[in-house]
Amino acid sequence: IQQVFRQIFYMINAVSLNNLLLRKDVCSWSTGMQLRFNISQLEEWLHGKNLQQSGAAQTLVPLIQAAQLLQLKKKTSEDAEAICSLCTSLTTQQIVKILNLYTPVNEFEEHVTVAFIRNVQEHLEERNDPPQLLLDFKHMFPVLFPFNPSSITMDSIHLPASLNLDFLNKV
Numbered sequence: 001i002q003q004v005f006r007q008i009f010y011m012i013n014a015v016s017l018n019n020l021l022l023r024k025d026v027c028s029w030s031t032g033m034q035l036r037f038n039i040s041q042l043e044e045w046l047h048g049k050n051l052q053q054s055g056a057a058q059t060l061v062p063l064i065q066a067a068q069l070l071q072l073k074k075k076t077s078e079d080a081e082a083i084c085s086l087c088t089s090l091t092t093q094q095i096v097k098i099l100n101l102y103t104p105v106n107e108f109e110e111h112v113t114v115a116f117i118r119n120v121q122e123h124l125e126e127r128n129d130p131p132q133l134l135l136d137f138k139h140m141f142p143v144l145f146p147f148n149p150s151s152i153t154m155d156s157i158h159l160p161a162s163l164n165l166d167f168l169n170k171v
Contacts, residue, residue, distance in 0.1 A: 003143055
């Protein structure tokens with residue numbers, strides 16, 4: 001069950017983040033707030049179902065960081081440093097793309113300046129991120145089956161003659 005929910009939450013993360021990276025109309029402060037609220041609801045659900053050890057919540061980290069990126073101030077050099085230190089699960093390409101797509105929805109917000117985006121890129125230069133923008137939503141985690149040893153010993157097993165396994169010898 002834990003492995004199934006880890007996979008489902010990864011898919012939620014990948015599809016949501018990919019939509020965020022491809023749609024300018026959803027890159028706003030209010031979307032960041034809405035995403036963060038929805039993610040907290042998912043995390044509470046995991047906790048309520050006693051699935052916090054499944055790794056499902058960890059698969060949502062990139063989406064959480066993208067939501068926080070949408071909510072942060074984007075003006076000064078200190079803001080750029082804060083973004084770089086906060087967004088460790090996002091690639092440089094993803095951070096820059098979200099900043100480029102950021103669209104203010106009301107008069108209290110401002111567009112992200114090109115100078116600010118360049119400042120962020122300068123701070124992220126030392127990262128060795130893969131040149132990956134979108135997440136692979138078809139990625140599958142390996143399924144792990146726990147080994148439960150049997151209490152029956154091999155010498156106590158009786159093989160019926162009808163199986164024609166006379167070539168097997170007890171050691």
